[in-house]
Structure formats: C-alpha cells, structure tokens
Amino acid sequence: MTDLTGRTEDAAPPAEVPEMELFHAHSFLTKYVFCQDAKVIAIQYAGTAIAIGLVALVLSWVIRIQLAFPGAVALIDAKVYYQAVTMHGMIMVVYMLTAIFLGGFGNYLIPLMVGARDMVFPFVNMLSYWVYLLATLVLAASYFAPGGPSGAGWTLYPPQSILTGTPGYDYGIVMMLASLILFIVGFTMGGLNYVVTVLQARTRGMTLMRMPLTVWGIFAAAVMALLAFPGLFVACVMLLLDRTLGTSFFMPAIVEFGEHKAYVGGSPILFQHLFWFFGHPEVYIVALPAFGIVSDLISVHARKNIFGYRMMVWAIIAIGVLSMVVWGHHMYVSGMDPLFGFFFAVTTLAIAVPTALKVYNWVITLWRADISFTTPMLFALGFLVTFVNGGLTGLYLGNVIVDVPLSATLFVVAHFHMVMGIAPVLVIFGAIYHWYPKITGRMMDETLGKVHFWITFLGAYAIFFPMHYLGVLGVPRRFYELGETAFVPDSAHLLNVSITVLALVVGFAQAIFFYNLFTSLKRGKPAGGNPWRAASLEWQTPETPPGHGNWGDEPPIVYRWAYAYSVPGAPEDYIPQNEPPIRGELSS
C-alpha cells in the first residue's frame, strides 16, 4: 500500500462530474408537490405505494374470507372474488413492491449513498412520479367503471382475459392495460435516473467497489427492470390491440356462447412468453434491493463488516444475469418441449448457487458479531429465515416433475408469498425503522417496533406455513369455491378458517406500525445525525434531515468502503466513509 503524502484530499481521485446546477424551489407548490428533489419524490413514491398496498391488503381479506367462509358474505360473489384476486396480485407485485423499492428507497438512498446532490435528471425524475401516480389512479378507478376491474387473474392470460365471460370485460381490462403501459413509461423515466446517477454522479473517491450493497442491489434491479419491463409493455400493447381493434396477436379462433369470434390463429403461448420474460426478472427486481438493504442492516447492527463484499457484488450481478433466462419455469404446464423444460429447470436451480452464497455470507457476518437486537435488525433476521424458507420451496417447484402436480395448488401460493411477499415486506419495514431517523430526525418507538415485528413475523408464518400443507393435500388455488371434493379432508377447512382469522389479525396489527410512524414524527426521541453509528455516506450529511442539495457547500470525499466496523486500532468502532485516513495509518 502507498503511504499518503501531502494533503488528504489527494488520496481520492478527482470528481467524475462537475458540480451540478440544482433546481431551487420558490413556492410551496414546487417545494412539496411538483418537487424535483429526489428526497421528496422518494416520500411521494413510498406514500403512494403504501396507500395502494393497503388497498391490496384489504382485497386479500376479501379473498381469505371467501375461502374460509364460502358464501357467508353475500357481497363476495364469484365476480368480486376474481376481481379481488387479480387486483391484489397486480397491485402488490407492480404498484407496491416495485414502486417502493426503486421509486421510494432508490430515490432517497442512491444520491445520498453515492454522495450526489440529486439525481442527474431531476425533472424527468419528477415526471416519473406523476406518471406513476396517474397509472395508480387509472388502476384504482377501474373499481368505479361499469363492470368493475378485470378479473382475469394477475397474469392476464389471453384468451380468457379479453372474453366477455371474464369480469371487467368492458372497461376493467382496458384500464388495467392502459395503467400498466403508463406505469412502464413512468418507471423507465425513473429507471434511467437511477442507473445514470450511479454511473455518473458518484462523488470523489466513490468507486464502484466502495458503494454500499444497497446501491448495488437497487442499481442491478434498475438495469434488469429497464430490460425486462419492455416484455410487459409489448404484451400489454398487443393485448390492448387484440381487445380494441380485433387483431389476433394472441387470440386463437374461438367460439364463445355459440358464436364464432372474428379472431384467427393467435398464440396465447406467445403472450405467456412475453409476460414471463418480464415476470420472472420482476421477482429479482424486488429481491435484489431487498438483498442489498439487508446486507447493510446486518452489517450496521452487528458492528461487523459484511463478509465477502466482492462475492456479494458478483452474486448480485450473477443473479441479475441468470434471472433473465429462467422465465420458462412459469410455463412448465403449458405443454412445452421437454428439452426447453430441462433448460429452464437447470437455469432455475443454478440461481440457487449465488443466492445461497449470499445467505452464507449474511450468516458468517453474524457469526461472533456484536449483534444488537434493534427493530431493524430483527426485521433483517426475519427476512433471512423467511427467504431461506421460500427459496427452498422454490427449488422444489423449479423441478419440472415436482412442479407439474403442485402447479395449480396452494403450495405455489404459499411459496411465492413467502419468498416475494413476506420476505421483501419484512425488509421494507426494517428499512423504514432504520432510515426513519435520517428522513425525519426522530427515532421510531423501539417497544412498539418490536411488538410489530413479532406479531408480523410469527403471524406470517402461522398464515403461510399451513398453506404449504394445504397445497400438498391438493387444495387448488384460484378457485372461488371448493364444493364437494373427495380428496380434501374436513380438517383442511378448519385450517383455512385459522389462516383467515390470522390474516385479519396480522393485517389489523399493522395499525401499530402506522401509529408508530405518525406519532414518532412529533414525539419520537431526537435522533441526531447518526444514531446507529453507521459508516456509510448517507449518515454523514451536515444536516438531518438532509437539506436541499444534501451536502452543504462541499460534496464529501470518500476514502474507504462502507463497512469499516470494529476496525482494530480505530478510536471508534466505525470509521465513516468520508473520514480522511490518518497519515501513516496505512503504511504497511
């Protein structure tokens, strides 16, 4: 290693970009509503995503009540049930999870963590949020359109999604497709920002391999999303043309209610290819930011550097690349060529390698660490076990021969709720508890946080563990009513009732979180600039909450990676990234 000579500033490379000119808000409207500051846009994104997510939560109760007490609530008929299933899935996957991780955490954390003043294209960034809001409103408005929203299932498979028998044929499906197209346009604007900001606006000394893993996760997810969302875009445009102009991209010749439709020779399988070309990377678009955030939470709250940083970065890249070539495992039951099935099974199982590597590294980071069981840490640990759980059932389903009998059962529902429902949501909660002090300047209540964690964590297991069992019994998913089925024992119904009761309890218990979130704004303990004594750059801002432009007069200079915890010989148990090295400290 080189010894440092001269001024400490010389130890960092020169800035890659000149100082950017910021847009300065002059009125209330431009400061809080049509704002170009990434931090405000982040709050707007997260607020909208959580609000629409709560709608989806209520819809999940509709589904559960019908499954446990069929026909007990007269309001829930088959049409309402299928609409609830469709909207719940679509909102949670696209409008909630994708938006909150990339639009919410991405906007807040990327500029702060790489030491930028703002995103590189602030105006486009603002536009991105407003288009996203419009997409959300169009989707929500379909509940008020004649015939209600689409009930085609969240995958919108043609031909049934655009036939008259499906709920929401008149307006619902058209609004759904239009809303998705808007979402993708809005997301592309945001995604360009996230990617180019990481590429171009890193501060002096912030090399790629000094970025916190959170930024790596969000960056990789944004790249994947930019490449995968076009699949959904093309599918939506073509399906919309099939529905409105009567083209036959996806629609085969079909007889409906004894009447020959004008469609000829379209290919429904083509839609599935396009949809899952987006659909599978989507899982990792949600998972990679979660991976990154968890790495940071574990490292900070265990006071240890993340184990195998380089491998963690490579694993993120490997998962990103592999996930683009596994979409076929969603189509094992579509009558695909066994050779293709084999290819997709192999790539699917191969993803387990980098993923397992990440899990090992998290566990080794925790090994003999000085763990403090704060609320964010509890959520991170909760994620760890939940993700392993959901990942293992993923290995089951990745095998063609196991997937075929299980594909239409609740086992699949349990699997994906564990791996991409509960696990990312635990990370979202953990991340909110972790970064809330930076965003508001006040701490959230720890006791309430812990109560919230245990109810959510144990509750989620009590809901989804038995669901695996129901799936193995053969209880089908998607069905409105089971009716008389010889192979489903009565005890299964009892289990269904218990799942529903728990789902209601856990759902209502989220009120604790919202109570904590809002009361802490005023009454929370003042946090100071760096309450977790974290090393990464976002905790070193001159003001808390960070002011407009983030860094005061001079942007920070970075001298080391983001994981300098418990360094032997250092005065504190962490060294901030922007702390200049002491002369002679480095000479070896």
Added chain:
Amino acid sequence: MSVMGLLFVVIASIAATWLWRQGVLQAPWLQEGEVAAYSGRAVAPPPAAKVGLGVFLAVAACVFSLMTAAYFMRQSSPDWRTPPMPGVLLLNTLTLIASSVTIQMAHFAAMQGARERLEAWLVASAALSLLFVMGQLWAWRELIAAGVYAAGNPANAFFYLLTGAHGLHLIGGLVAMAGAIGKVRDQQRTPESLASSVELCAIYWHFLLFVWLLLFLMLTGRADALGAICRRILS
C-alpha cells in the same frame, strides 16, 4: 427468441467490459484512501445526457427486439399472409437515410461552430424526417384502400404495429430535434452545448435508421433470404 438472445449478448458484453474497467475485481477493504489505483483518465467521462440516451436506446432496442421475436414466432402459423408491400416504402427508406446523413452533416457543422450551416442542415433533416412520417402514413392509406386491415391477418397487424411503434419513436425524436433547433436560434448558447445536443439527436437518428432498415428487410420478407445467406456462411 434468438433475436432477444443476440441483443442480450451485446448488452451483457458492454456491461461486462465496463464493470471490468471499473474494477469489480478490486478488494475494497484493502484499498483505503489509496492513490495508486487512480492513474487518472486520459479522456473526460461522457456527459450524463449521453449516457442516459445510451441506456434509453438499450430499452428501445429491447422493445423492438421483443416485437421482432414475437413476429418470428407468430410467422410460423399457417394463416400467415404477408400483405402486398406499398412501393412507397422504398422511397421512405431513402428519405430516412437522407435524413440521417443530413443530421450527421449538422453534427459536423456544430463541431466546427458554423451556426448557419448547422441550422440549415438541422431543418433539412427535420423536414426529411417529417416526409418519412408522411410517407409511412401514405403507405398505411394505400394498404387500407387495398383492404388490408389490422384485424384481417396477423401479418397485417404486425406491419401496423411495427411501423407504428417506429413512427412514434421518430415523432418523439422530432420533438427533441425541434428543441435543438430552438437552441440553435438562441444566440446565448455556446457552440459546445449546441454540439452536444445535436450529437444526441444524431445518435438517436442513426439508431432509428438502423432499426428501420432491419424492420424493412423483415417486413418485405428479405430477412429470410438474408438469414439463409448467414446460415450458408456459418455452415
């Protein structure tokens, strides 16, 4: 799907080279505050807008490749009837090539700081592009007059979809070009800022020309012949 495969190989190799040059092989915990790792760059990094355009082109390439992949998958069904191609398409292709050439001339003029020539070339390029869009609409009209409707046959539907998507991209580009012309008229702009915004337009135009040439070959059925030649070379 081989179309997608090809695109991803291209994108992945660009990304891999870049990651390599950015040092993903470094061990960050060893290189605290080190000077030696930064030997300094010989060239200035590209401006953010150019990188942003590059990323956007990757997204647009993805959209067109997926449509192309769908085209080839759908083409194999027995009811496929390729519609008669209006002769005006060839003329349109020549117009778009001319537009691409003129915008390149505009870029050269911008680099030399010749404002009048720059403006003239830019306006010529915009006019040619408009002509192209009108020509495409003319082709649609001819087809509709001949009874070739989108709902009639998947081949027709794909023709309208692909030409429509390409046309919309070009119209979006025209909006950006109008902005660039406005900048040229604004005397306060420095020649450097003009050159960079004209360069962005030029890159986008060449991309759209490239996409159109591939689409043209594919839609007129010449792609199959091209594929056959490629296969013969490879085997």
